Amino acid sequence: MAKTIFITGASRGFGKIWAEAFLKRGDNVVATARDINSLSDLVATYGRAVLPLQLDVNDRTADFEAVQKAKEHFGTIDVLINNAGFGLFGSxxxxxxxxxRDQMETNFFGLLWLTQAIVPVMRAQGHGHIIQLSSVLGLVTLPVLGLYNASKFAVEGLSETLATEVKPFGINVTLVEPNGFTTDWAGSSAFHTESMPEYDQIKADFHAGLTPDSFGKPEATTDAILKLIDSNNPPLRLLLGKVAYPFVKQVYASRHDEWNEWETVSAAAHGH
Known part of the structure; x- marks a missing residue:
């Protein structure tokens, strides 16, 4: 059965690819972007099945208004995909x-406002699925991406809590955690700090560790996302890409070893 899917950041990258995949199979899509002209090709191809909305997710009032417009237009919103965000590179x-502030405003607060706007709609329906585009860097970190890492760690904590709060209302929550993909996330849509020479070597080492095989093909994620939104029992977390799982597994094993090493110190700090 066709679903109505509200997706932010639909002008390019994952957002554009996924929006078109939903439309191709007959779903209704509410596609938002800062520049609504970037959605004109979807409207020309799919007509009334797509509702294009100009939206800056940082504007909380506009987020609530956009959700209300979508609800009035299609009558229901089955899935929210909080995809809008950007990368900030620098120490x-x-x-x-x-x-x-800009990094947290978009990646965290914009996601929070839309989540707050959609929950009453889904609660009234008795069903819904909130999909938060996190990152493998919401679980583990890389240097020179500290604020991006922090924004995604915040999304993880928020969404894991949200899942426990809205489950009784029939609402599922999933964190999608991609590794690197060949979108323009690290290109034209990225922002960079003003460089300090003290960090040149760290940045050089970071870039030297990246290979073409480090990055997945964004189009290859479509089947995974379609399976996710069609699942009757979706996971809380879904890693995307072949790099993500071994990276997370290695880091978490190291964390577990360190916790074990300091376990007696930790327990003694309880006081009784």
Whole structure:
């Protein structure tokens, strides 16, 4: 049965690819973007099945209005995909206050506002699926992406909590955690700090560790996303890409070893 899917950041990358995949198979799509002209090709091809909305997710009032427009237009919203976001590259010391706030504003608060806007709709329906585009970097970290890492760690904590709160209402929550993909996330849509020479070697080492095989093909994620939204029992977390799982597994094994090493110190700190 056709679903109505609300997806942010639909102008390019995962958002555009997934929106078109949903439309191709007969779903209704509410596609949002800062530049609504970037959605004109979807409208030309799929007509009334797509509702294009201009939206800056940082605007909480506009987020609530967009959800209301979507509800009035299609009558229901079965799936929300919080996909809008961007990458900020640079060391933590280099990051300006404005850059830090902008990163959290879009990647975390924009997602939060839309989540808050959609929950009453899905609660009234008695069903729904909220999909948060996190990252493998919401579970583990890489250097020179500190604020991006932090924004996705925040999304993880928020969404894991949300899942326990909305489950009784028939609402599922899934964190989608991709490794790197050949979208323009690290290209034209990325932002960079003002470089300090002290971090040149760290950045060089970071880039040297990347190979073409480190990045997946974004089009290859479509089947996984379709299976996810069609699942009657979707997972809380879904890693995307062949790099993500071994990376997370290695880091978590190291964390477990460290916790074990300090276990007696930790227990003694309880006091009784």
């Amino acid at each position: 933590i010391e280099e990051t300006s206050e404005q850059q830090a």
